[in-house]
Amino acid sequence: MNRRTLLGGLFAAASVPALSACASGVTSLDGSGSASGGGGSSKGGVTIGTANFTENQVLGYLYAAVLKQAGVKVTVRPNLGTREIVIPALRSGDIDLLPEYQGALLNYLDPKATAAEEGAMQNALTLALPKGLQILPYGAAEDSDAFVVTRETAKKYGLTSLADLKKQNGRLVLGAAPEVKKRRVGAVGLKDVYGVEFKEFKSLDSDGPLVKGALKKGDVDVANLFTTDTDIEANDWVVLADPANLIPSQHIVPLVADRKADDTVRKALARLGNVLTTAQLTELNRLVDKDKKDPEEVADDYAKRHGLAK
Amino acid sequence: MSVDWSWIGDHTDELTSLTVSHLQAALSAVFFGVLISLPLAVIAHRIRPLRGLLLGISNVLFTIPSIAIFVLLLPVSGLTRTTTVIGLTIYTLVVLLRNTVEGLDSVPAKTKEAAKAMGTRPLRTLLTVEFPLALPVIMAGVRIATVMSISLVSVATYIGDGGLGQLFTDGFQRNFPTPVIVGVVLTILLAVVADALLVALQYVLTPWRRRRT
Amino acid sequence: MYELFKNLADWLTSGASWSGSDGIAHRLAEHLQYSLLATLIAAAIGLPIGLLIGHTGKGAFVAINLSSFGRALPTVGLVVLVFLAGGLSMLPVYVALVALAVPAIVTNTYAGMTAVDPDVRDAARGQGMRGHQVLFQVELPLALPLIMTGLRLALIQVVATATIAAYVSFGGLGRYVFDGLAQRDLVQVLGGAVLVAVVAIALDLLLSGLQRLLFRHRTA
Numbered sequence: 001m002n003r004r005t006l007l008g009g010l011f012a013a014a015s016v017p018a019l020s021a022c023a024s025g026v027t028s029l030d031g032s033g034s035a036s037g038g039g040g041s042s043k044g045g046v047t048i049g050t051a052n053f054t055e056n057q058v059l060g061y062l063y064a065a066v067l068k069q070a071g072v073k074v075t076v077r078p079n080l081g082t083r084e085i086v087i088p089a090l091r092s093g094d095i096d097l098l099p100e101y102q103g104a105l106l107n108y109l110d111p112k113a114t115a116a117e118e119g120a121m122q123n124a125l126t127l128a129l130p131k132g133l134q135i136l137p138y139g140a141a142e143d144s145d146a147f148v149v150t151r152e153t154a155k156k157y158g159l160t161s162l163a164d165l166k167k168q169n170g171r172l173v174l175g176a177a178p179e180v181k182k183r184r185v186g187a188v189g190l191k192d193v194y195g196v197e198f199k200e201f202k203s204l205d206s207d208g209p210l211v212k213g214a215l216k217k218g219d220v221d222v223a224n225l226f227t228t229d230t231d232i233e234a235n236d237w238v239v240l241a242d243p244a245n246l247i248p249s250q251h252i253v254p255l256v257a258d259r260k261a262d263d264t265v266r267k268a269l270a271r272l273g274n275v276l277t278t279a280q281l282t283e284l285n286r287l288v289d290k291d292k293k294d295p296e297e298v299a300d301d302y303a304k305r306h307g308l309a310k
Numbered sequence: 311m312s313v314d315w316s317w318i319g320d321h322t323d324e325l326t327s328l329t330v331s332h333l334q335a336a337l338s339a340v341f342f343g344v345l346i347s348l349p350l351a352v353i354a355h356r357i358r359p360l361r362g363l364l365l366g367i368s369n370v371l372f373t374i375p376s377i378a379i380f381v382l383l384l385p386v387s388g389l390t391r392t393t394t395v396i397g398l399t400i401y402t403l404v405v406l407l408r409n410t411v412e413g414l415d416s417v418p419a420k421t422k423e424a425a426k427a428m429g430t431r432p433l434r435t436l437l438t439v440e441f442p443l444a445l446p447v448i449m450a451g452v453r454i455a456t457v458m459s460i461s462l463v464s465v466a467t468y469i470g471d472g473g474l475g476q477l478f479t480d481g482f483q484r485n486f487p488t489p490v491i492v493g494v495v496l497t498i499l500l501a502v503v504a505d506a507l508l509v510a511l512q513y514v515l516t517p518w519r520r521r522r523t
Numbered sequence: 524m525y526e527l528f529k530n531l532a533d534w535l536t537s538g539a540s541w542s543g544s545d546g547i548a549h550r551l552a553e554h555l556q557y558s559l560l561a562t563l564i565a566a567a568i569g570l571p572i573g574l575l576i577g578h579t580g581k582g583a584f585v586a587i588n589l590s591s592f593g594r595a596l597p598t599v600g601l602v603v604l605v606f607l608a609g610g611l612s613m614l615p616v617y618v619a620l621v622a623l624a625v626p627a628i629v630t631n632t633y634a635g636m637t638a639v640d641p642d643v644r645d646a647a648r649g650q651g652m653r654g655h656q657v658l659f660q661v662e663l664p665l666a667l668p669l670i671m672t673g674l675r676l677a678l679i680q681v682v683a684t685a686t687i688a689a690y691v692s693f694g695g696l697g698r699y700v701f702d703g704l705a706q707r708d709l710v711q712v713l714g715g716a717v718l719v720a721v722v723a724i725a726l727d728l729l730l731s732g733l734q735r736l737l738f739r740h741r742t743a
Contacts, residue, residue, distance in 0.1 A: 178706060482607070
């Protein structure tokens with residue numbers, strides 16, 4: 001008997017009772033859901049998952065606020081992890097709905113996709129999505145990835161655009177969340193599109209204290225942040241231009257499992273998408289990050305003020 | 311670094327539910343840990359050649375970082391409470407198994423022989439003689455496993471669970487110490503209270519030991 | 524499952540994954556550095572405390588309870604707390620690892636001291652030995668096997684927990700676990716986990732071998 005089978009045995013022994021104990025909390029796997037999205041129902045309630053950064057939680061609670069108003073029972077599971085973790089959870093039924101970003105999602109689903117304009121991207125997404133998942137109409141608000149340097153670094157190396165980075169190949173350090181190392185909108189695309197090679201990639205976090213702290217301290221030269229982060233302006237950091245359009249349009253788009261996609265959900269999220277602007281979303285992020293307000297409170301408050309909820 | 315007391319006041323509901331969820335995860339792990347380790351311990355106690363193997367495996371499992379166990383379980387049980395409980399259960403095994411085996415070993419051979427001479431069947435001897443006598447050592451293991459699980463639950467925050475551990479990632483992301491301090495304090499309180507309750511439980515379960523001390 | 528283990532074998536045996544600043548060799552060295560330094564600091568704190576309460580017999584209740592209290596400290600919380608208080612450095616990691624290791628060292632050192640036969644202790648005093656002579660020439664050598672056990676236990680826990688360094692941007696084998704989690708690259712996670720386990724087991728075998736060598740004469 002080798003160790004692997006022993007391990008397997010132990011896992012199995014431990015999982016059987018635990019599974020049955022938690023069965024009520026697990027949504028059934030709906031393999032038969034049609035790709036067209038008909039036949040879904042939000043009656044049994046919708047579980048909203050969110051990724052591990054502030055804005056995604058704000059969006060998750062905004063979805064929750066408008067869905068509650070529409071009479072849907074919602075559960076929010078905040079801070080689950082990266083897209084690489086959350087989307088498999090959506091497919092397996094642990095969650096039903098995710099706030100997503102057009103370009104980043106398309107890159108994840110189909111790294112070779114070339115669509116860059118919102119409408120084309122929406123079509124490409126629909127084609128690229130695995131069975132059982134669908135996207136709803138995208139909203140007005142946008143949040144793009146940005147590659148940012150400090151004012152001093154920009155001056156020192158003469159950096160204004162991503163193309164300028166190539167001249168410093170092998171000299172600069174890129175700091176970003178670990179997943180960005182393998183993403184197209186990240187180390188991979190910077191190399192393919194701009195021919196940029198960094199001295200080192202430092203695994204930090206998604207627009208969090210590590211990556212911003214490292215940029216401030218000079219531990220990294222280039223940082224991957226989000227355009228809706230008020231810290232960029234507050235610190236007078238420079239967002240490098242993207243002349244070759246490596247970074248796609250990043251409108252916010254709800255990604256939902258077919259089994260839950262009914263008209264109630266569609267209408268409620270479409271209304272939110274039409275109302276929420278980039279500037280407003282940036283402000284909501286600031287309230288959470290800087291004023292230490294709860295994402296839930298901030299979202300509920302916003303929904304009330306804009307007539308999306310009572 | 312100051313504590314924002316009004317934040318605590320505004321979040322009592324959330325803190326309560328996180329505490330309950332935290333405790334539930336830890337206790338489920340100990341429960342399944344006991345359920346699994348009892349029969350395994352009996353096997354390890356009775357069948358000598360298997361003892362080294364079983365204890366060895368549990369020792370090896372203990373050296374694997376808990377976060378890795380949670381991640382490796384994702385394809386099996388996803389982002390669910392089940393993943394948390396399985397991961398924690400694996401960790402309780404090392405302590406529970408070792409203590410239960412030691413407890414059974416500590417039962418004097420003469421006592422067992424006496425039971426046998428009186429015609430008691432092996433299973434009955436195990437349940438009515440060996441386990442009760444081994445109970446103090448087993449309970450010591452249960453106490454350690456419980457405290458350890460309560461402290462480990464928070465690691466599951468990296469897979470979106472983790473009870474009070476969610477306060478740690480939240481405070482970290484927002485550079486906000488209050489939730490982190492509250493989380494640490496509540497975790498320690500939970501552990502202390504749970505440990506005290508287990509001591510009380512042991513006192514109730516082993517009445518014969520009271521008069522001696 | 525088969526696929527996973529095959530990829531793991533490829534990863535572990537390819538030269539490319541061992542070299543460079545993100546290579547296994549470098550991460551392994553970092554991991555050893557964090558673990559050994561943390562255990563050393565913990566020993567510097569825990570040994571004197573354990574020896575003192577064992578020698579004097581005072582403060583045992585407090586020390587033992589503090590130890591179980593220490594066991595309850597959530598490592599993640601501690602790391603984040605020290606990070607928020609003092610900024611980004613290795614300090615949060617070391618504080619958490621030391622806090623984890625001290626209880627095991629204190630309790631085992633104390634247990635080793637109490638296991639010393641009181642008659643032996645009295646005999647030493649009877650021969651006119653002073654307090655510190657009794658401690659260093661009689662009690663300490665006799666308590667050493669259990670003290671070593673405590674150090675081994677602490678080291679194993681520290682090696683497994685040093686993965687946390689990667690959470691606050693540092694290296695060590697935890698880098699593979701946290702990066703693998705973010706990228707959902709299970710091969711990396713499993714590889715990191717296996718390497719950590721191997722390091723822990725190797726160190727434990729090394730120490731227990733040393734222990735056996737040192738106390739050979741006693742296991743008569």
